[in-house]
Structure formats: structure tokens, C-alpha cells
Amino acid sequence: MRLYTYPGAPSPQRVEWLLVEKGIEMPMEKVDLTQGEHLRPEFRAKSPNADVPTLALDDGTFISQVPAICLYLEDRFPEPPLYGQSPEDRARVIMWDHLGYINGFRAVAEVLRNSSRAMQGRPLVGPHNYDQIPALVDRGRQRVRNFFNDFNGRLAQSDYLAGDFFSMADITGYVMCNFARWIKEQPGEEHVHLRAWQDKISQRPAVEKVIQRR
Ligand SMILES: N[C@@H](CCC(=O)N[C@@H](CS)C(=O)NCC(=O)O)C(=O)O
Structure with missing residues (x-):
């Protein structure tokens, strides 16, 4: 897996924080929002709304939108739980x-x-x-x-x-x-x-x- 992110921006911070809580390590790739890198066709092919964070899975799937990424990671790495117990x-x-x-x-x-x-x-x-x-x-x-x-x-x-x-x-x-x-x-x-x-x-x-x- 790989996380496309922009350090310091609030939406990527939500996912980066979840990774730390769960002890998950993965490569991170900076998409420079100040240079409009997120609006280029290469990135839009990964993220339909042209935003970060976006998670690349090893099978070539891309997942964007914080709740989708976080719930996916919660299901794959349940401990410690960040969505409660029930x-x-x-x-x-x-x-x-x-x-x-x-x-x-x-x-x-x-x-x-x-x-x-x-x-x-x-x-x-x-x-x-x-x-x-x-x-x-x-x-x-x-x-x-x-x-x-x-x-x-x-x-x-x-x-x-x-x-x-x-x-x-x-x-x-x-x-x-x-x-x-x-x-x-x-x-x-x-x-x-x-x-x-x-x-x-x-x-x-x-x-x-x-x-x-x-
Ligand atoms: N609804 C999105 C929001 C993501 C978002 O707003 N990301 C910002 C960084 S915090 C972004 O990519 N901005 C690109 C831009 O400013 O065009 C989510 O939940 O992931």
C-alpha cells in the first residue's frame, strides 16, 4: 500500500493519525497541492475528486475519501479499534x-x-x-x-x-x-x-x- 498525501493538510492528517495509532507503516508520496499536482491527469486517474489523501492498494485499486480509507484500514487492521466494539x-x-x-x-x-x-x-x-x-x-x-x-x-x-x-x-x-x-x-x-x-x-x-x- 501507498498513501498519497500532503503533509500538514487536515484531511491527510486524519489518515496519518490512524496509521500511527494502529502502528501501520507504508510509503507516503507527497502530492504538492501548491503546485497543482493533484489536478494533473496522472493523479486524477487515481483520485476522481482530485484530492488527498488517496490510498493505493497492492492490487492496483485506489481509494480516496477519508471515511472510505479509514474504514478499509480498520477492517484490515482491527487493533486497536478506532470505531468501537459494536x-x-x-x-x-x-x-x-x-x-x-x-x-x-x-x-x-x-x-x-x-x-x-x-x-x-x-x-x-x-x-x-x-x-x-x-x-x-x-x-x-x-x-x-x-x-x-x-x-x-x-x-x-x-x-x-x-x-x-x-x-x-x-x-x-x-x-x-x-x-x-x-x-x-x-x-x-x-x-x-x-x-x-x-x-x-x-x-x-x-x-x-x-x-x-x-
Ligand atoms: N472529502 C474529502 C476531502 C479531502 C480534502 O479536502 N483534501 C484536501 C486537502 S485537506 C485537498 O486535497 N485539496 C485539494 C485542493 O485544494 O484542491 C475526503 O474526505 O477525503
């Missing part, structure tokens, strides 16, 4: 993982990609170009603050996002809180539960290897 656990992990993606990642990206000059024409990930919509920047910032509020509320009730065990949902939630720094947003004093959870998760060795490495 069908109900798995469903709750996928639910909170997806909420971290849509309300965390997509909100930060809405701000970043509609305001950055470097991302002109690229407000949405994928093979197609669009115009930026500057009016989305303020709304995106509100969405990021609501993400912090809502996840703080969840963590007031639960030790980890999906229940009483560490999971892929915590990886995604933590990566997205960190991604928010790119637009100078961070949980505030009022987000007591979210910050306590961040402190707890930041003790994991994977954080130093994957998040603080850049």
Missing part, C-alpha cells in the same frame, strides 16, 4: 466523525477558501473551478464558532465524542479544532469541556508525530 459504537463514531467533517472542516474551509488569494477559483475541493463567494466568509466564521459550541456541549456529556472510548471521531474533531487556527479561530475560555478534551487528546503520541511535525 455496530452501535461504529454508527456513533461515523456520526460524530461526519459532524466533525461537515461542521468543522467544511466551515473552516468555507472561510479559508473564499478569502485566500492563493485559492482564487478554488473555493471547493474537486476537479472543477468556481468563483469565490466573499459573503460566505462571515457565515463560515459563525459556523466555526457554532462547531466549538456544539462540540463543547457534546463533551459536557461524554468523555469522548462517540462515548466512553477514544475513536476516529476524536481524531477528526481534534484535527478540525487545529485546522481552525489557519483562520485564527480557537476554542475560548467558555469552551471548558472542549479544551479539557483537547488537553487529554494532545497527550497521545500521534499528536506530536502527525500534528506538531510541520
Whole structure:
């Protein structure tokens, strides 16, 4: 197997973190997003949405999209589990993982990609170009603050996002809180539960290897 990645970008970080937790080693190949390498035909043949991470299997199959890659690796390398122990656990992990993606990642990206000059024409990930919509920047910032509020509320009730065990949902939630720094947003004093959870998760060795490495 081989992972196509871009170090420091939030979506690849989710998969790289899973690899560290499970002790899986594989070659990594950098796709330089700043040079548009992901939009070239050679890479688009591997990743239909022209995005990283993308996993190449030894039989020549390519899998893109973080949830598809992570669930594949969970099934192939079940220990330690990152989707819990039961069908109900798995469903709750996928639910909170997806909420971290849509309300965390997509909100930060809405701000970043509609305001950055470097991302002109690229407000949405994928093979197609669009115009930026500057009016989305303020709304995106509100969405990021609501993400912090809502996840703080969840963590007031639960030790980890999906229940009483560490999971892929915590990886995604933590990566997205960190991604928010790119637009100078961070949980505030009022987000007591979210910050306590961040402190707890930041003790994991994977954080130093994957998040603080850049
Ligand atoms: N929905 C995708 C999102 C992947 C994604 O957004 N990847 C970003 C890096 S974080 C990317 O490849 N961006 C390419 C671009 O900016 O055009 C997934 O879950 O894998």
C-alpha cells in the first residue's frame, strides 16, 4: 500500500493519525497541492475528486475519501479499534466523525477558501473551478464558532465524542479544532469541556508525530 498525501493538510492528517495509532507503516508520496499536482491527469486517474489523501492498494485499486480509507484500514487492521466494539459504537463514531467533517472542516474551509488569494477559483475541493463567494466568509466564521459550541456541549456529556472510548471521531474533531487556527479561530475560555478534551487528546503520541511535525 501507498498513501498519497500532503503533509500538514487536515484531511491527510486524519489518515496519518490512524496509521500511527494502529502502528501501520507504508510509503507516503507527497502530492504538492501548491503546485497543482493533484489536478494533473496522472493523479486524477487515481483520485476522481482530485484530492488527498488517496490510498493505493497492492492490487492496483485506489481509494480516496477519508471515511472510505479509514474504514478499509480498520477492517484490515482491527487493533486497536478506532470505531468501537459494536455496530452501535461504529454508527456513533461515523456520526460524530461526519459532524466533525461537515461542521468543522467544511466551515473552516468555507472561510479559508473564499478569502485566500492563493485559492482564487478554488473555493471547493474537486476537479472543477468556481468563483469565490466573499459573503460566505462571515457565515463560515459563525459556523466555526457554532462547531466549538456544539462540540463543547457534546463533551459536557461524554468523555469522548462517540462515548466512553477514544475513536476516529476524536481524531477528526481534534484535527478540525487545529485546522481552525489557519483562520485564527480557537476554542475560548467558555469552551471548558472542549479544551479539557483537547488537553487529554494532545497527550497521545500521534499528536506530536502527525500534528506538531510541520
Ligand atoms: N472529502 C474529502 C476531502 C479531502 C480534502 O479536502 N483534501 C484536501 C486537502 S485537506 C485537498 O486535497 N485539496 C485539494 C485542493 O485544494 O484542491 C475526503 O474526505 O477525503
